[in-house]
Amino acid sequence: MSGSTPPARKGAMALLASRRFGPLFATQxxxxxxxxxxxxxxxxxxxxxxxxxxxxxxxxxxxxxGALFILPFFLFSAFAGELADRSDKARLVRLIKSxxxxxxxxxxxxxxxxQIGTLLGVLFAMGVEAAFFGPIKYAILPDLLAxxxxxxxxxxxxxxxFLAILLGTMAGMLIALGDGGVVVTxxxxxxxxxxxxxxxxxPGIPPMAAAMARRWNLFAAxxxxxxxxxxxxxxxxxxIAFRAILGISWFWxxxxxxxxxxxxxxxxxxxxxEAVVTLxxxxxxxxxxxxxxxxxxxxxxxxxxxxxxxxxxxxxxxSIDLWLASPxxxxxxxxxxxxxxxAFVIAPGNWRILCDLFAVAVCGGLFVVPLYALxxxxxEAGHRARAIAANNVINSAxxxxxxxxxxxxxxxxxxxxxxxxxFGTATLPIAAWLRRALAAAVPAPVVPANR
Numbered sequence: 471m472s473g474s475t476p477p478a479r480k481g482a483m484a485l486l487a488s489r490r491f492g493p494l495f496a497t498q499x500x501x502x503x504x505x506x507x508x509x510x511x512x513x514x515x516x517x518x519x520x521x522x523x524x525x526x527x528x529x530x531x532x533x534x535x536g537a538l539f540i541l542p543f544f545l546f547s548a549f550a551g552e553l554a555d556r557s558d559k560a561r562l563v564r565l566i567k568s569x570x571x572x573x574x575x576x577x578x579x580x581x582x583x584x585q586i587g588t589l590l591g592v593l594f595a596m597g598v599e600a601a602f603f604g605p606i607k608y609a610i611l612p613d614l615l616a617x618x619x620x621x622x623x624x625x626x627x628x629x630x631x632f633l634a635i636l637l638g639t640m641a642g643m644l645i646a647l648g649d650g651g652v653v654v655t656x657x658x659x660x661x662x663x664x665x666x667x668x669x670x671x672x673p674g675i676p677p678m679a680a681a682m683a684r685r686w687n688l689f690a691a692x693x694x695x696x697x698x699x700x701x702x703x704x705x706x707x708x709x710i711a712f713r714a715i716l717g718i719s720w721f722w723x724x725x726x727x728x729x730x731x732x733x734x735x736x737x738x739x740x741x742x743x744e745a746v747v748t749l750x751x752x753x754x755x756x757x758x759x760x761x762x763x764x765x766x767x768x769x770x771x772x773x774x775x776x777x778x779x780x781x782x783x784x785x786x787x788x789s790i791d792l793w794l795a796s797p798x799x800x801x802x803x804x805x806x807x808x809x810x811x812x813a814f815v816i817a818p819g820n821w822r823i824l825c826d827l828f829a830v831a832v833c834g835g836l837f838v839v840p841l842y843a844l845x846x847x848x849x850e851a852g853h854r855a856r857a858i859a860a861n862n863v864i865n866s867a868x869x870x871x872x873x874x875x876x877x878x879x880x881x882x883x884x885x886x887x888x889x890x891x892x893f894g895t896a897t898l899p900i901a902a903w904l905r906r907a908l909a910a911a912v913p914a915p916v917v918p919a920n921r
Contacts, residue, residue: 551859761835789894
């Protein structure tokens with residue numbers, strides 16, 4: 471296909487039904503479900519099984535759990551990216567998903583036993599497995615899809631990821647609160663097996679790069695990976711990709727703050743039961759999915775940064791309004807009854823909070839989907855997995871910074887709504903910078919290696 475040939479396009483359902491995309495989508499969706507079922511079961515255990523006076527311990531352990539999950543992305547992404555570039559990506563996915571079955575079996579045992587320490591260790595192991603899958607699931611999209619399908623493919627992956635987060639959290643709540651816990655823990659093992667079965671249908675992709683020397687010094691390899699991403703390629707296209715990486719990293723820094731603090735915000739600020747946590751996650755996940763698909767519709771399938779600064783601006787403004795809509799003081803959760811889901815929904819003031827949350831999420835979809843498409847299409851095929859790996863390293867570093875900063879700010883007495891307004895306000899200059907940095911970011915079309 472030449473650069474002047476109109477790109478092939480398909481609708482969302484046709485793309486999901488195709489062998490080029492359907493098995494990959496199913497694999498990543500099922501894996502995201504399991505990751506979040508286990509992670510959110512642990513978070514809810516910390517938030518709702520804490521003894522009286524344990525508010526601060528819970529608020530500190532929750533971001534620690536998130537940090538343990540994402541730390542392997544920082545440690546192992548460089549090696550994972552190199553491995554993906556010089557290997558058949560589909561074969562690697564099948565190997566990784568077979569390992570995931572054993573990891574989920576260990577997670578199920580830890581959840582049934584209710585051992586927090588064991589589950590923290592399992593979260594780290596899950597992060598290692600996810601660090602090797604991460605570069606593949608994004609790097610493989612331009613290899614499987616036509617240029618006109620890349621933006622839609624990214625939109626579906628983002629929408630599916632956040633819907634899997636929602637369903638995984640619901641499963642995690644059943645595990646954490648003892649309602650159907652045995653059934654759900656068996657389910658996560660079966661889902662891991664189903665993810666491996668789905669991976670068998672992913673078309674083979676020949677290696678995109680020649681064999682290279684393995685770098686066992688993880689820190690040196692990571693530093694080199696980031697330098698390569700920042701320096702760019704001889705074609706001059708990679709600097710666009712690096713600016714996209716910085717934007718994606720900011721999205722995940724803000725997103726990690728929101729997702730990690732939902733349980734604390736709902737219980738300790740709003741004084742509501744755990745069902746309201748699920749409601750918040752539902753609103754947020756549906757918002758991201760809606761924003762991702764709206765982005766594809768607005769851009770007409772074209773890879774463009776046009777919606778990115780507007781998405782960033784919306785995240786900032788609606789985060790500020792969420793802070794303004796939040797109660798001014800903490801709810802005495804240890805001594806007062808918690809508000810039920812029904813009572814929370816019928817309170818008129820809470821609808822402003824839900825609308826702000828939904829708007830932040832929609833703007834997040836408008837913001838991040840074009841950045842992923844830019845990252846993929848502005849990078850040569852032989853270096854794409856390493857570029858995605860560099861993105862994962864910087865993303866994970868941003869989320870670790872978020873977790874550490876969150877723990878420090880909470881320890882200093884900043885309430886959770888203050889975190890929202892802090893990061894929301896900081897997003898406003900990010901919006902201005904992205905408007906300038908990505909104004910002309912329309913990369914040349916990439917010809918897929920296999921379709």
